[in-house]
Amino acid sequence: xxxxxxxxxxxxxxxxxxxxxxxxxxxxxxxLGPREEDVFGQxxxxxxxxxxxxxxxxxxxxxAALAASALFASMEIPAPNTAAAQxxxxxxxxxxxxxxxxxxDREVAAFRRYEEVYRARGTVLINATFPKVTIxxxxxxxxxxxxxxxxVIDYTNFDAEPPSVSIFDPFTGRPLRMKEVFWxxxxxxxxxxxxxxxxxHTPKPSSPSGQSDAVPQQIELAFVLQAWGPDDIPFMxxxxxxxxxEHPGHSGDSWFRHRTAGAGRLDAILNIFHTYGxxxxxxxxxxxxxxxxxxxxxQVQAKVSGFACKELPL
Amino acid sequence: MSNEATxxxxxxxxxxxxxxHVNLTVVVNxxxxxxxxxxxxxxxxxxxxxxxxxxxxxxxxxxxxxxDANGNPLDYERSVExxxxxxxxxxxxxxxxxxxx
Numbered sequence: 001x002x003x004x005x006x007x008x009x010x011x012x013x014x015x016x017x018x019x020x021x022x023x024x025x026x027x028x029x030x031x032l033g034p035r036e037e038d039v040f041g042q043x044x045x046x047x048x049x050x051x052x053x054x055x056x057x058x059x060x061x062x063x064a065a066l067a068a069s070a071l072f073a074s075m076e077i078p079a080p081n082t083a084a085a086q087x088x089x090x091x092x093x094x095x096x097x098x099x100x101x102x103x104x105d106r107e108v109a110a111f112r113r114y115e116e117v118y119r120a121r122g123t124v125l126i127n128a129t130f131p132k133v134t135i136x137x138x139x140x141x142x143x144x145x146x147x148x149x150x151x152v153i154d155y156t157n158f159d160a161e162p163p164s165v166s167i168f169d170p171f172t173g174r175p176l177r178m179k180e181v182f183w184x185x186x187x188x189x190x191x192x193x194x195x196x197x198x199x200x201h202t203p204k205p206s207s208p209s210g211q212s213d214a215v216p217q218q219i220e221l222a223f224v225l226q227a228w229g230p231d232d233i234p235f236m237x238x239x240x241x242x243x244x245x246e247h248p249g250h251s252g253d254s255w256f257r258h259r260t261a262g263a264g265r266l267d268a269i270l271n272i273f274h275t276y277g278x279x280x281x282x283x284x285x286x287x288x289x290x291x292x293x294x295x296x297x298x299q300v301q302a303k304v305s306g307f308a309c310k311e312l313p314l
Numbered sequence: 315m316s317n318e319a320t321x322x323x324x325x326x327x328x329x330x331x332x333x334x335h336v337n338l339t340v341v342v343n344x345x346x347x348x349x350x351x352x353x354x355x356x357x358x359x360x361x362x363x364x365x366x367x368x369x370x371x372x373x374x375x376x377x378x379x380x381x382d383a384n385g386n387p388l389d390y391e392r393s394v395e396x397x398x399x400x401x402x403x404x405x406x407x408x409x410x411x412x413x414x415x
Contacts (some may be wrong), residue, residue: 109346110410114383114404121385187411224411238411261372262343262409271408 122278178227185224185276240264316318358390
């Protein structure tokens with residue numbers, strides 16, 4: 001299935017598939033221009049997935065794809081100055097700005113007090129101007145050191161609301177899609193014990209105590225950064241982050257359950273970046289391929305494919 | 315306390331400490347607090363006192379992780395002395411990620 005233009009369609013996630021008739025220009029007006037913003041609010045050109053653009057070649061390419069496939073309409077990076085963009089970047093400060101600013105300054109001052117410690121853990125402060133803290137998370141123990149991602153922590157309305165955390169490319173300022181995040185902060189997640197299947201595929205009788213035989217608890221891999229799909233913008237799925245509390249799956253976990261415990265504080269967020277991002281990584285993961293050539297020699301190709309890490313934290 | 319730790323403590327000018335006590339700076343969610351700890355205390359006691367001093371409520375200690383300045387997690391069940399923590403040492407008590415989904 002071709003996914004021609006998910007990046008550019010400014011539609012809400014529909015409850016049911018919607019069929020749209022018309023030309024590409026009808027669906028995606030050429031006047032929309034660039035469709036993505038970087039974290040600083042500047043329009044940038046998207047990279048990666050093919051997109052419906054206002055130039056002829058790509059429009060024709062997208063039209064062909066439209067004719068042959070369904071169009072996936074999902075919440076993606078909205079166009080600048082649209083209602084969708086305003087909702088995504090909702091920065092209406094309804095808390096007294098003086099209050100939020102004092103709390104923001106307190107977070108930044110605490111960071112600066114131990115800035116060398118944070119830097120040694122791989123967190124480099126790029127900018128701290130109310131209401132946003134922009135950092136770059138690195139892996140200083142590697143040689144050469146690696147950059148995992150940039151992150152913007154937005155303290156608008158803090159702490160009536162939790163901060164928003166967005167992940168971006170620190171070199172371009174462009175928000176990263178899930179598939180572009182090289183290291184989505186993996187962690188171990190305890191899975192529920194499952195019943196061991198019987199060899200003859202018949203249900204196993206319960207034990208005399210009434211409990212079925214179960215295999216020991218299994219360990220599964222999970223990620224702190226999550227998204228609906230590879231083309232979607234990931235969010236940090238931990239309490240104390242605005243995107244977590246706004247997610248419909250977490251409507252029962254109010255921010256006010258976590259507010260006094262330190263969730264959302266700059267140190268708590270940076271600690272998660274360090275715990276699941278920087279700390280477990282011990283070495284580059286390299287794939288090496290050997291290609292015999294006709295002249296009898298061998299061509300060796302090496303490619304960094306990931307990171308080798310020690311035991312992942314829970 | 316190790317010799318090295320003692321020397322660091324003297325170097326930090328902590329002459330007025332009680333015997334076998336050290337003053338540890340614990341950063342609880344970006345808030346600093348100084349915990350006067352017996353070297354035989356377990357770090358659990360240090361962390362609990364730090365939470366109390368900073369008025370951090372709503373979560374149990376097990377939902378926090380204690381790290382040294384290098385980012386190494388510290389075991390709550392080990393003593394202050396076993397880590398050779400000198401007066402003036404800075405520890406970071408941060409909220410863990412918790413369950414996600």
